[in-house]
Amino acid sequence: MDIKKYLDSTYLKTSEEAGLTENESEIIAKGFIQEAIDEEFKLIMIRPNRVALAKKMIVEANSNVKIGTVIDFPGGNSSISAKLDEAVQCIQNGADELDFVCNYEAFKNGNIVLVQEEILSGTQLGLDNGKVVKWIIEVAALNANQIAQLTTLIKNVVVENFADNLFQSVFVKSSTGFYKTQADLPNGATVPTITIMLENAGPLPVKAAGGVRTYEEALQMIQLGVKRIGTSGAKAIANGQKSDSQY
Template identity: 70%
Template sequence: MNIKQYLDSTYLKTAEQAGINDSESKKINEQFIQEAIDEEFKLIMIRPEMVKMAKEMIVKAKSKVSIGTVIDFPQGQSSLEEKLSEATQAIADGADDLDFVCNYEAFKEGNIDLVKHEILECTRLGLEHHKIVKWIIEVAALNPLQIIQLSALIKSIVMSNFKEDFYNSVFVKSSTGFYKTDNNLPNGATVPTIIMMLENASPLPVKAAGGVRTHQEAVEMIKLGVKRIGTSSAKAIASGEVSNKDY
């Protein structure tokens, strides 16, 4: 198993969230991008405003590292038009993977038509441009039944509207890693939630994101059946070290 080919090395903090200035934030992003190139990870996952820089660095290095970015991150409550606009710009800047935050609050409120429409149209945009699309469902904001229902809904929309050839290009993803839980409960991928997602999203692939910080945890997720792991601890996972990263 080449664990590096499962790892989406991730840095998604704004300068404000990290308590640094824009110049320092850019430098950290450069370091993460270069690390992904050097370590030959599957993908570097960064904020939309950093995609163009990543593309330039990866092309210059003649690297095979893919570029992923997040859309409508982290709340997922923007309009469909805003989601499509942000995704279109990311595509133009060189993104390979588009990780959309699903409007999980609308789903919880029962506004299923809104959620179905955004999943369909955003997925269509990504697939028409030959991109990988991932839908972040934010499992920490959902109860088990809602995790099952939203995973199944995404699967149903994809299978009803796109050919089987595209199924492997649309993921269901666990978490943003930024959701604030009560009492420090897990806010990302756990074994029970990933099992629920795998059972109800299949044949669509699943990405485990949020909280995977060790080699052992990553291997466990892969053995369960996930195809990607989003983590800010990619180098530590690959080398078997212990990470203190928070995503």
């Protein structure tokens, strides 16, 4: 199996989070972008401030690698207008895919209307500009019922408001990989959480992000039915090795 077409190679740490200077952080980001080009991964997932850099490198290399970025990352609790403003800037800088962090805390607090509105407006913006949109639900912050309910909410908003030929361009995505769990519990994709998402997302595709560190784990996710896998250890996974990455 050509597993590379499923892999979104990911580098999302800020310089502060990585304990690096801005220059050191940019060097690492460039390395991830170049690796995605060299390895012909599906996509490079990068912070908004690196989108223009990725676009420049990919164009210069005459590469087909897509550029993904994260919106309202990692908390997801900004206003809808702030989310849209950030997304517009990323589109202008050359992003192909927009991974919005859903306001899962608002969802947990019962503010369903706000969540529906941000799903609708963010998806509309992305699709109107020919972009793929993904909604990160942060499974580690939710229980099983909440995972099912939020996945279903996203599915329903998309199915009720957009043409069926666009459904494959709107994903439900498991995790940011940055959520702080207690007792070192998994903060990314697991088989149980992905299974719940798959049971409730269809006809929308699902992306498993975080926690996939080996070829075997990636293959298991693909066999379950996911269409994308987000990992900062894409090369190791593609080469059949175990990634030592935390995402």
